[in-house]
Amino acid sequence: MSIPFFFEPSLPNLPAHFTLSADTAKHCIQVLRMKEGEMMMLTDGVGNRFDATLLSANKTQAVVLLSNKTEVAPITPISGIAISFVKNPARMEWFLEKATEIGIRHFYPLISTRTEKHHFKAARWESIIVSAMLQSQQSWKPILHQPIQFNELIKMKSEGLKMIAHCEKAEKAPLQNLALTNNQLILIGPEGDFSPVEIDAAIHQGFTPVSLGSNRLRTETAGLVAAVLLQNR
Amino acid sequence: MSIPFFFEPSLPNLPAHFTLSADTAKHCIQVLRMKEGEMMMLTDGVGNRFDATLLSANKTQAVVLLSNKTEVAPITPISGIAISFVKNPARMEWFLEKATEIGIRHFYPLISTRTEKHHFKAARWESIIVSAMLQSQQSWKPILHQPIQFNELIKMKSEGLKMIAHCEKAEKAPLQNLALTNNQLILIGPEGDFSPVEIDAAIHQGFTPVSLGSNRLRTETAGLVAAVLLQNR
Numbered sequence A, B: 001m002s003i004p005f006f007f008e009p010s011l012p013n014l015p016a017h018f019t020l021s022a023d024t025a026k027h028c029i030q031v032l033r034m035k036e037g038e039m040m041m042l043t044d045g046v047g048n049r050f051d052a053t054l055l056s057a058n059k060t061q062a063v064v065l066l067s068n069k070t071e072v073a074p075i076t077p078i079s080g081i082a083i084s085f086v087k088n089p090a091r092m093e094w095f096l097e098k099a100t101e102i103g104i105r106h107f108y109p110l111i112s113t114r115t116e117k118h119h120f121k122a123a124r125w126e127s128i129i130v131s132a133m134l135q136s137q138q139s140w141k142p143i144l145h146q147p148i149q150f151n152e153l154i155k156m157k158s159e160g161l162k163m164i165a166h167c168e169k170a171e172k173a174p175l176q177n178l179a180l181t182n183n184q185l186i187l188i189g190p191e192g193d194f195s196p197v198e199i200d201a202a203i204h205q206g207f208t209p210v211s212l213g214s215n216r217l218r219t220e221t222a223g224l225v226a227a228v229l230l231q232n233r
Helices: A022-031 A089-102 A122-135 A196-204 A219-231 B022-031 B089-102 B122-135 B196-204 B219-231
Strands: A005-007 A016-019 A039-043 A048-057 A062-071 A078-084 A106-111 A161-165 A183-188 A208-211 B005-007 B016-019 B039-043 B048-057 B062-071 B078-084 B106-111 B161-165 B183-188 B208-211
Touching: A005 A022, A005 A122, A022 A048, A022 A062, A039 A062, A078 A089, A078 A219, A089 A106, A089 A122, A089 A219, A089 B219, A106 A183, A161 A196, A183 A219, A196 A208, A219 B089, A219 B219, B005 B022, B005 B122, B022 B048, B022 B062, B039 B062, B078 B089, B078 B219, B089 B106, B089 B122, B089 B219, B106 B183, B161 B196, B183 B219, B196 B208
Parallel strands: A005 A039, A078 A106, A078 A183, A161 A183, A161 A208, B005 B039, B078 B106, B078 B183, B161 B183, B161 B208
Antiparallel strands: A016 A062, A039 A048, A048 A062, B016 B062, B039 B048, B048 B062
16 A cells, blocks of 8 residues: 655645644544554645654644655646636536646636636635645646636746647647647637637737647547647657 | 537438437437427448438427438547546546547456456446547447456457556656557556556567556546547657
8 A cells, every 4th residue: 555645735844743734634543544653745735745754643633753855856848728617517627637647737717708607616626636636646736826817818928838729720730749848838718619819819929729639629628638748748 | 509419320321211219319309409390410420420300200209301421531540448447437437438539449448457346337338438429529439348358358359559558667668659550559457557467468469568657647547648649649
């Protein structure tokens, strides 16, 4: 069995005793029934990973001793996906889980002209992202940004390659054929696609139109295909 | 709004009247409330697509007139994924939906040494595959094969490139770096991975070991990553 791995956003420098957050403590003590002296790993989600030994545990509090610290380099390229909200929230949650496992680092929930609903479940989505990060043994937590209007997003300052995936008939490069860059951002539209006006505006702001294959894909599938191709060129 | 698109496995030659199956008729009449004279598209799932006009409809029967027939070339490459059953059936269903949208043509539910459960829900999975095929506007239905033991599968006669994705430390090529072939098959293991004995046996049968990136992926996520890379090299 692998060593339990938890997220604690505020970890101190070594050597240190550290009181686990209520959620982590509950998971260690009540779910995994860990005992004093047992080992775990903790990450702060910004590249630091610690070994930790459970020193004391009761119903209200669990304290660990932090030992070895490992600095984990971020996965490159650093990729962001700005994806329209979809009607069925379960589909967005699947997307966030899978794209986190695959290594996407920035999520921008996008409101475009044809986006129908935009219900932002910040806490729930954050918790899905953390679980997927731990499941896939990563020490960099993806950043879930605040929902953003299409017109604001395309004007956002960003380095590297910027792409827009759309379904209109037009000249588009297959995403996997573009040259690799360290930073990259792609826009994924709603079920009814981006509007022609939006596509033009994005191109005007330096976004490259790309295709994600010949099939018509659901929004969250398009997001996943983009995630795989961004991380595996 | 796009024209409704349905699957009917046994479509006659033109010109012809055709009585819709009970499921399709129910969807047309009771869900979409289609009226006589309205148009739909039908596919037989093996590359033929027909325009059809609703001629008569009542509670028990709906008849259409088939007109234009289009022969749709199959998507190439033709890819198969043999994937271990997973414990949570929702995850397998999600994989089948997404991999169908992406264009995978053969699914082999796999029973390997470390596969924990293998509950084959043939009718439900078939229906998920059909929905995803129609959703993504495809006219070739992926084939859901019977569950198969690992040792039988690796001895199965098959053309083209054969690959095994595993997590053991060993020499592995990134899947996206392999030369493109028209036919390809990949094996995806259970949560605990394939056993070393299984990996050796597959290599002995001509399977190339491949990696799907540096992160640890859940079985169904590995299947999805493989699907995207197989169809987008």
